[in-house]
Amino acid sequence: MPELPDLTAYLTALEPRVVGQPLEAVTLARPFFLRTVEPPLASAIGRTIIRLGLLGKRIVLTFEGDLHLVLHLMIAGRLRWRDRGTRPTGKIDQATFDFPKGTLLVTEAASRKQASLHVVRGASLSDHDPGGIDVLKTDLPAFAEALTRENHTVKRALTDPTTFAGIGNAYSDEILLAAKMSPLQLTRSLSDDEVRRLFEATRATLVQWIDRLNAEARVNFPEKVTAFRPDMSAHGRFGKPCPVCGTPIQRVVFARNEMNYCPTCQTNGKLLADRALSRLLAKDWPRTLEELELRKVTKSQRG
Numbered sequence: 001m002p003e004l005p006d007l008t009a010y011l012t013a014l015e016p017r018v019v020g021q022p023l024e025a026v027t028l029a030r031p032f033f034l035r036t037v038e039p040p041l042a043s044a045i046g047r048t049i050i051r052l053g054l055l056g057k058r059i060v061l062t063f064e065g066d067l068h069l070v071l072h073l074m075i076a077g078r079l080r081w082r083d084r085g086t087r088p089t090g091k092i093d094q095a096t097f098d099f100p101k102g103t104l105l106v107t108e109a110a111s112r113k114q115a116s117l118h119v120v121r122g123a124s125l126s127d128h129d130p131g132g133i134d135v136l137k138t139d140l141p142a143f144a145e146a147l148t149r150e151n152h153t154v155k156r157a158l159t160d161p162t163t164f165a166g167i168g169n170a171y172s173d174e175i176l177l178a179a180k181m182s183p184l185q186l187t188r189s190l191s192d193d194e195v196r197r198l199f200e201a202t203r204a205t206l207v208q209w210i211d212r213l214n215a216e217a218r219v220n221f222p223e224k225v226t227a228f229r230p231d232m233s234a235h236g237r238f239g240k241p242c243p244v245c246g247t248p249i250q251r252v253v254f255a256r257n258e259m260n261y262c263p264t265c266q267t268n269g270k271l272l273a274d275r276a277l278s279r280l281l282a283k284d285w286p287r288t289l290e291e292l293e294l295r296k297v298t299k300s301q302r303g
Contacts, residue, residue: 001075004166005209006225007059009217010079011052017081017101017221022048023063025098029088033095033106035116044069044119056130056165070118070128071106077115080105081221130161135202143199148187154198155183155259167202170227173235173260175205177244182267183259234260 002010023044028034034041047063054060061069073079077094086103088096094115097104108115118128133146146163147154157163158172167175176183179201181194190198216222228236233243238251242262252259252272263269 001057001168001227002073002078002225003057003168003171003227004054004206005171005213006222007054007057007166008210009213009222009225010059011054012214013081013217013221014052014079014104018049018061018099018104019052020048020050021099021101022046023097023099025096027087027096027098029093029095030113032113033115033117034119036118036120039067039119039121041117041119043067054166055125055128056132056161057168058128060125060128066122068120068125070120070125072116072118073106074108074114074116076110077106077108078225079221080107080223130165132161132163132165134165135167135199136206140196140199143202144192144195147195147198148190151186151188153184154181154187154190157187158202164202167206168227169257169259170232170235171205171209174209174233175202177234177242177262177265178205180265182272183261184272234262236260 023046025045026041028041044063044067047065047067049061050064051062052060053062055070057072059071059073061071063069071077082096082103082105084098084100084102086096086105088094088105090107092107092109094106094108094113095117096106106115106117120128133142135143147157149163150157152160154176155172158167158175159169172183175198179194179198181198181201185194213222234249236258237249237260238258239248241247242249242265245262245264247262247264249260250263250271251261259272261267261272263271
């Protein structure tokens with residue numbers, strides 16, 4: 001799912017292309033993509049976009065007359081910029097939005113279509129705000145209050161859209177490595193120094209990636225938005241060396257996602273339990289990095 005740095009890059013690329021421009025036409029490939037009836041989508045035709053924004057992980061196109069299009073890309077939704085007049089053709093195409101300078105194409109490469117478009121007017125826009133605070137626009141006390149409001153793991157707290165805006169699975173892995181903190185540490189167990197370290201790591205990580213992706217988006221429209229980038233430090237790097245200490249990055253797999261971490265930098269050498277695999281292996285599950293390496297050596301000797 002596109003997260004804050006990716007979504008910010010989309011806005012950076014879209015601003016010179018659509019702000020100050022009228023929406024000329026909309027073509028829906030799948031009617032279910034549009035989740036509202038009133039006001040009608042047709043009411044946006046001919047209106048000029050006056051600004052772009054974000055509500056959590058939702059992209060907001062604001063038109064004159066206090067009309068808004070709220071686009072939620074979910075996991076597999078992506079934006080493409082095409083020649084003016086392009087129409088949806090492939091199975092993954094959801095909709096096109098025509099502007100004088102070109103056409104915005106929304107795609108979703110998933111069998112289960114979850115991306116959505118809402119047309120809202122006025123104060124109804126706030127109904128689409130999950131409520132999470134923007135870490136880049138808040139201070140340490142507000143961050144600490146939100147973080148410890150409930151006693152969850154720091155991984156869950158960072159990715160909860162009602163707590164923090166725009167942070168998902170990928171960038172939370174990067175944040176936690178930068179903070180040298182276990183993803184399973186409970187928020188109310190954190191010391192004041194640990195909360196400060198997490199706050200600073202969160203801001204620094206997001207700013208680093210926003211600056212990097214924005215620089216690219218000013219040159220070319222971001223066509224390859226992905227949660228797995230080769231220059232990430234932890235996320236998607238299972239088995240590869242941690243850029244800080246060289247220890248192989250480990251992972252915990254759950255549902256359709258995985259959590260990546262460095263056992264040396266973050267968990268004092270302890271391996272976090274993969275629920276399915278550790279239940280299967282029971283006592284054979286290695287508890288530490290040393291046990292894991294010993295098992296690898298023993299296995300190679302037997303082979």
